[in-house]
Amino acid sequence: MGVYVLGISGASGVLYGVRALEVLAQAGHTIHLIVSDGARHVARHEMALDLDGRVEQVAGDVVLHAESDTAGWPASGSFRHDGMLIVPASLKTTAAIAHGYADSLLTRSAIVCLKESRRLVIVPRETPLDLITLRNWATLKEAGARLVPAMPGFYHRPSTIEDLVDHVVGKALDQLDVAHDLFTRWGPELRPKKSAASR
Numbered sequence: 001m002g003v004y005v006l007g008i009s010g011a012s013g014v015l016y017g018v019r020a021l022e023v024l025a026q027a028g029h030t031i032h033l034i035v036s037d038g039a040r041h042v043a044r045h046e047m048a049l050d051l052d053g054r055v056e057q058v059a060g061d062v063v064l065h066a067e068s069d070t071a072g073w074p075a076s077g078s079f080r081h082d083g084m085l086i087v088p089a090s091l092k093t094t095a096a097i098a099h100g101y102a103d104s105l106l107t108r109s110a111i112v113c114l115k116e117s118r119r120l121v122i123v124p125r126e127t128p129l130d131l132i133t134l135r136n137w138a139t140l141k142e143a144g145a146r147l148v149p150a151m152p153g154f155y156h157r158p159s160t161i162e163d164l165v166d167h168v169v170g171k172a173l174d175q176l177d178v179a180h181d182l183f184t185r186w187g188p189e190l191r192p193k194k195s196a197a198s199r
């Protein structure tokens with residue numbers, strides 16, 4: 001089983017982060033969780049959700065770190081783990097990481113991933129995009145981060161909001177090489193018979 005750092009920041013779609021936590025915990029992985037105050041605020045606003053209460057309900061090996069604890073374990077490169085996922089990632093958090101501004105355990109842990117060449121998967125959520133943000137994302141990509149914008153696909157034929165959430169979370173977990181069955185992959189099950197026959 002793996003050890004993962006999971007950051008949930010204050011972009012719309014806190015549900016993505018909750019789902020990632022559930023999936024990683026159910027699979028038996030250890031999760032070092034960092035929730036920003038912004039995420040708590042958004043969860044209250046868009047889901048009428050007490051995020052800490054929801055996190056406590058998740059069964060599994062979950063270690064909750066305070067965002068303000070810049071001495072928390074993931075803040076050090078000597079703390080070994082298998083990768084970090086930030087989902088959803090706000091523009092503020094992505095800007096801080098892109099510019100090396102380690103003002104919280106979340107941003108510090110992400111910057112440590114980059115300096116240690118560990119996998120860092122970021123799922124930003126915003127639209128439309130300004131040039132500053134596009135440049136920040138390019139900087140993150142150049143520094144080695146993997147960017148998976150929260151843009152659900154529809155080829156897996158979603159019928160519920162949960163199906164859309166699972167597509168985004170699944171694509172992010174793919175970047176960490178975490179096994180899951182959150183959506184049907186393109187292949188024999190989805191490929192239209194007509195196009196298969198016409199080959």
Ligand SMILES: Cc1cc2nc3c(=O)[nH]c(=O)nc-3n(C[C@H](O)[C@H](O)[C@H](O)COP(=O)(O)O)c2cc1C
Binds near residue numbers: 009041045046089
């Ligand atoms: C309801 C709500 C939705 C928000 N959605 C987004 C969003 O989708 N993307 C974003 O970058 N910021 C969004 N914000 C603004 C961030 O929460 C805000 O910039 C915050 O300071 C981010 O802090 P954090 O990155 O430390 O969590 C939203 C705020 C609220 C209240």
